[in-house]
């Protein structure tokens with residue numbers, strides 16, 4: 001069961017590394033043509049269906065990219081310091097502080113929702129509920145896009161971006177496991193992209209897009 005103290009520990013850690021995350025340009029999209037291709041396909045699929053929420057938006061890179069692709073995108077993140085960076089870098093966009101587990105999303109209110117390398121810190125047992133909330137928040141035909149690290153088991157991290165001390169667990173997933181969770185949430189998987197381990201990623205990565213049936 002998710003304890004408030006678990007979220008607090010993760011929040012404090014991301015607050016501590018947020019400046020380094022931005023200084024090191026982590027999560028930037030320029031060197032990532034496959035990631036940009038996925039975001040372009042996602043944008044094309046959900047454009048006109050409603051607002052898009054980037055959950056775990058960090059400093060707002062993907063939120064801003066999707067806005068540039070013509071979406072009404074906003075971001076939410078657990079870490080206030082990440083959100084400060086997002087607001088500073090993209091003052092015209094909307095960002096707020098909240099946990100993926102406490103979003104209180106209105107049913108059928110979103111054209112798209114993302115968990116872009118931001119759901120792997122959730123306790124394993126919390127992820128199905130978060131994906132179910134995503135599914136319920138989508139309009140029919142709307143899509144969820146989830147990207148994360150592939151593997152088995154959990155990694156206790158004590159050092160984060162910039163070598164700073166952190167305390168969080170990275171939960172690794174097999175793509176089939178994540179697909180199963182999206183299907184259990186009531187979504188249809190429409191795309192499944194696997195990326196091999198290659199610098200700067202130490203592990204393979206997966207991106208899954210899943211649609212709420214019409």
Ligand SMILES: C[S@@+](CC[C@H](N)C(=O)[O-])C[C@H]1O[C@@H](n2cnc3c(N)ncnc32)[C@H](O)[C@@H]1O
Pocket residue numbers: 007010014026027028055056057058059060061062076077078079082098099100101116117118119121122
């Ligand atoms: C690896 S960073 C990715 C940030 C951003 N998506 C990007 O690609 O640059 C992970 C982000 O997830 C956020 N995060 C972790 N747990 C979260 C939760 N329970 N709810 C919302 N955001 C969370 C962190 O604060 C951090 O900003």
